[in-house]
Amino acid sequence: MTKIIVRGGRRLSGTVRVSGAKNAVLPILAASLLATEGDSVISDVPLLDDVMTIQQVLASLGAGITYNNETMRISAPIITSHDAPYELIRKMRASFLVMGPLLARIGKVRISLPGGCAIGTRPIDQHLKGFEAMGAQIQLGHGFIEAIAAEGLKGAKIYLDVASVGATENIMMAAALASGTTTIENAAKEPEIVDLANYINAMGGKVRGAGTGIIRIEGVERLTGARHNIIPDRVEAGTYMIAAAITGGDVFIEGAIADHLTPVISKLQEMGVDVVDNDNGIHVRAGKQLKAVDVKTLPHPGFPTDMQSQMMALLLTTEGTSVVTETVFENRFMHVEEFQKMNAHITVDGRSAIVTGGVPLTGAKVCASDLRAGAALICAGLRADGETEVTGLHHIDRGYVDITGKLASLGADIVRVESAQAKHAEEAVVAKPSKAEKEPAAYDREKDVAVLKVQPTWA
Numbered sequence: 001m002t003k004i005i006v007r008g009g010r011r012l013s014g015t016v017r018v019s020g021a022k023n024a025v026l027p028i029l030a031a032s033l034l035a036t037e038g039d040s041v042i043s044d045v046p047l048l049d050d051v052m053t054i055q056q057v058l059a060s061l062g063a064g065i066t067y068n069n070e071t072m073r074i075s076a077p078i079i080t081s082h083d084a085p086y087e088l089i090r091k092m093r094a095s096f097l098v099m100g101p102l103l104a105r106i107g108k109v110r111i112s113l114p115g116g117c118a119i120g121t122r123p124i125d126q127h128l129k130g131f132e133a134m135g136a137q138i139q140l141g142h143g144f145i146e147a148i149a150a151e152g153l154k155g156a157k158i159y160l161d162v163a164s165v166g167a168t169e170n171i172m173m174a175a176a177l178a179s180g181t182t183t184i185e186n187a188a189k190e191p192e193i194v195d196l197a198n199y200i201n202a203m204g205g206k207v208r209g210a211g212t213g214i215i216r217i218e219g220v221e222r223l224t225g226a227r228h229n230i231i232p233d234r235v236e237a238g239t240y241m242i243a244a245a246i247t248g249g250d251v252f253i254e255g256a257i258a259d260h261l262t263p264v265i266s267k268l269q270e271m272g273v274d275v276v277d278n279d280n281g282i283h284v285r286a287g288k289q290l291k292a293v294d295v296k297t298l299p300h301p302g303f304p305t306d307m308q309s310q311m312m313a314l315l316l317t318t319e320g321t322s323v324v325t326e327t328v329f330e331n332r333f334m335h336v337e338e339f340q341k342m343n344a345h346i347t348v349d350g351r352s353a354i355v356t357g358g359v360p361l362t363g364a365k366v367c368a369s370d371l372r373a374g375a376a377l378i379c380a381g382l383r384a385d386g387e388t389e390v391t392g393l394h395h396i397d398r399g400y401v402d403i404t405g406k407l408a409s410l411g412a413d414i415v416r417v418e419s420a421q422a423k424h425a426e427e428a429v430v431a432k433p434s435k436a437e438k439e440p441a442a443y444d445r446e447k448d449v450a451v452l453k454v455q456p457t458w459a
């Protein structure tokens, strides 16, 4: 089985560069379907499994895509299908974000219920409520959704019952080409929403108020491809901040934007970690005994749920007891059982976890139950006595670019071991004729497999 092996006890130091944000690039790639003419050129596109999945979805709908050097070029003058491929939509949550663009572009879509991290029930009722308000007729059955907007989408006033990130994005994209003005009330305010709005506006759209609770979208007749840089990944940056703090390290996180990380920075400072930002990134220094703090996840600008498990790893190393309350997803404590295998003292009581700090962590064989849980287990392994083996890496590969290489460059004793079977499968992919040769419109995976195969020299 492919695994990451971490031997704890090394203090991290040096500089690590943050990649483009997974949760920004995925909706932005979906939004590229809105442009009827001109190519979109998106830079700082991280090489993640989720990015590969969404580009396959776009290619299956008729988009032409090339990817080189973290830059993706997309053109979608003609949409050739309204049927999003089941096996790709089930793989991840964000692939559902093609629903809004397809409805707006061709007035028709068939799509399965989305997959994604198993952290709760994750309904899509708010997305559908928005599309219905804009005139789409929706039918649900056998795990699929069929929607038709025979006369095109019309602007509407939509109040979201929960400030859903995905629903805000999906509705924003659909509204960009609808007739009239759409208002989203109780909209999500995450930085990724602002990045998407900036991209739509660069394509010729008229989105105002992104980053606040009320977003107004004046529909336009057509959008054209545009150039756009993806914002740095605040969750990846936050993960390296935790990795630095948990090892008592001294790390500069290059590219991280402090304004996107205010709740994480403020909790770390409350615990006694030195965090200083400048125009180029965030410097994290830790060394003294850290204090226990309580953490409650909330929609932005509250403490991000995607940083909850990594923060829990750090709280295990403080003096005292902390309470971590998860309010965004109802089942996001699956990492607790894995931490317990590492000698962690945590009890879960409903939506709260009571974390007893200061009990030494010991290495163990653990499994990532979701993307961020995987990163949190690696952080805990950096501090634990002995060897920690983390499996379930398909979760981690969805959202972290070369986490082993980046941590190793900071001095961590960490290695990724590919199973013989995984290596064999990878070689088979390399040996196949290029997908681009067979389907000129498709993603050039050949080039990227070469990148994927790069193993750190210390391995």
Ligand SMILES: CC(=O)N[C@H]1[C@@H](OP(=O)(O)OP(=O)(O)OC[C@H]2O[C@@H](n3ccc(=O)[nH]c3=O)[C@H](O)[C@@H]2O)O[C@H](CO)[C@@H](O)[C@@H]1O
Pocket (backbone or CB within 6 Å): 022, 023, 024, 026, 093, 094, 120, 121, 122, 123, 124, 125, 126, 127, 128, 162, 163, 164, 165, 166, 167, 188, 299, 305, 306, 328, 329, 330
């Ligand atoms: C690809 C992506 O960007 N993923 C992020 C996005 O997920 P995602 O967009 O799926 O998360 P949402 O903001 O939609 O979910 C927040 C809450 O709203 C609920 N809900 C959501 C939609 C809906 O129609 N009805 C409903 O009840 C969910 O069950 C959850 O309890 O935001 C989450 C919350 O910050 C992050 O953890 C994910 O990393």
Ligand SMILES: C=C(OP(=O)(O)O)C(=O)O
Pocket (backbone or CB within 6 Å): 023, 092, 093, 094, 115, 116, 117, 119, 306, 371, 372, 399
């Ligand atoms: C929950 C996450 O991702 P997704 O919404 O893609 O499952 C995440 O990025 O932590």
